[in-house]
Amino acid sequence: MSFEKTPGWLDWYAGPSKPRFQLPPGSVDAHCHVFGPGDQFPYAPERKYTPCDASKAQLFALRDHLGFARNVIVQATCHGADNRAMADACRSSGGKARGVATVRRSVTDHELEELHAAGVRGVRFNFVRRLVDFTPKDELMEIAGRIKALGWHVVIYFEAVDLPELWDFFTALPTTVVVDHMGRPDVTKPVDGPEFALFLKFMREHPNVWSKVSCPERLSVSGPRALNGEQAAYRDVVPFARRVVETFPDRVLWGTDWPHPNLKDHMPDDGLLVDFIPHIAVTPELQRQLLVDNPMRLYWPEESR
Numbered sequence: 001m002s003f004e005k006t007p008g009w010l011d012w013y014a015g016p017s018k019p020r021f022q023l024p025p026g027s028v029d030a031h032c033h034v035f036g037p038g039d040q041f042p043y044a045p046e047r048k049y050t051p052c053d054a055s056k057a058q059l060f061a062l063r064d065h066l067g068f069a070r071n072v073i074v075q076a077t078c079h080g081a082d083n084r085a086m087a088d089a090c091r092s093s094g095g096k097a098r099g100v101a102t103v104r105r106s107v108t109d110h111e112l113e114e115l116h117a118a119g120v121r122g123v124r125f126n127f128v129r130r131l132v133d134f135t136p137k138d139e140l141m142e143i144a145g146r147i148k149a150l151g152w153h154v155v156i157y158f159e160a161v162d163l164p165e166l167w168d169f170f171t172a173l174p175t176t177v178v179v180d181h182m183g184r185p186d187v188t189k190p191v192d193g194p195e196f197a198l199f200l201k202f203m204r205e206h207p208n209v210w211s212k213v214s215c216p217e218r219l220s221v222s223g224p225r226a227l228n229g230e231q232a233a234y235r236d237v238v239p240f241a242r243r244v245v246e247t248f249p250d251r252v253l254w255g256t257d258w259p260h261p262n263l264k265d266h267m268p269d270d271g272l273l274v275d276f277i278p279h280i281a282v283t284p285e286l287q288r289q290l291l292v293d294n295p296m297r298l299y300w301p302e303e304s305r
């Protein structure tokens with residue numbers, strides 16, 4: 001099947017620079033996606049956007065170029081609950097990729113076991129309205145109960161303004177809970193203000209809650225962008241990510257978010273995104289926890305120290 005990209009779609013950045021920051025050995029890119037290719041793994045009829053293709057081979061080439069050892073491939077909403085592209089990428093990785101799936105209540109135990117065998121270790125619940133239609137919370141809670149039995153966790157994606165309303169649901173989840181992109185703070189608000197304080201309280205009061213300190217390119221309002229060799233990109237996001245890393249050093253993850261779905265104004269150079277990391281994890285110890293120890297404990301516990 002051939003697909004036409006959403007008008008204005010920005011393709012991922014070809015020819016990223018080599019990072020200046022040297023990733024610690026064994027680093028994990030714990031949030032990235034594959035898109036299609038659409039002729040092999042068609043995009044879902046219920047999708048809200050149609051991306052460019054971004055194949056497993058292209059993802060693995062980026063991994064090697066940037067110096068990561070492993071990937072966690074998160075089901076992208078353009079594939080709905082059809083996990084074939086993500087699972088195929090995990091299976092093809094030679095054990096170097098784990099996955100996070102999207103499933104419906106109708107998923108069978110056998111399908112869950114097959115996803116587990118492919119390398120899936122979590123499910124994603126999405127509450128960002130421009131990306132998905134609403135799934136009833138009782139359905140999500142039922143899924144959470146089933147995947148807990150497999151030792152999986154729940155990844156949640158939501159925007160900061162929606163946290164108060166979702167609080168009771170999130171805090172009732174029975175598994176480890178991983179928040180995508182710090183719950184999308186509005187970085188024009190103060191890092192010490194009430195909105196971000198609620199997010200920090202969410203993590204502080206719930207030791208099962210982790211956060212990805214990813215996506216500065218999405219959260220930044222004033223930049224500068226990770227382009228043209230910029231070594232001090234996305235300054236406005238730094239205080240937020242740094243606060244989370246330093247407050248919860250053993251519950252943070254980092255990922256490129258390649259191929260960066262739905263960015264509207266620019267597409268970052270992924271090499272420069274890696275150079276963002278030492279601005280938010282400022283010591284070798286914090287960097288090792290963020291990039292190696294934490295993702296290994298969550299996704300490869302059998303290999304973790």
Ligand SMILES: O=C(O)c1cc(C(=O)O)oc(=O)c1
Nearest residue numbers: 075076077078131257261262
């Ligand atoms: O903000 C987004 O548009 C976005 C979309 C998706 C997805 O479509 O799965 O994943 C992300 O991590 C971020």
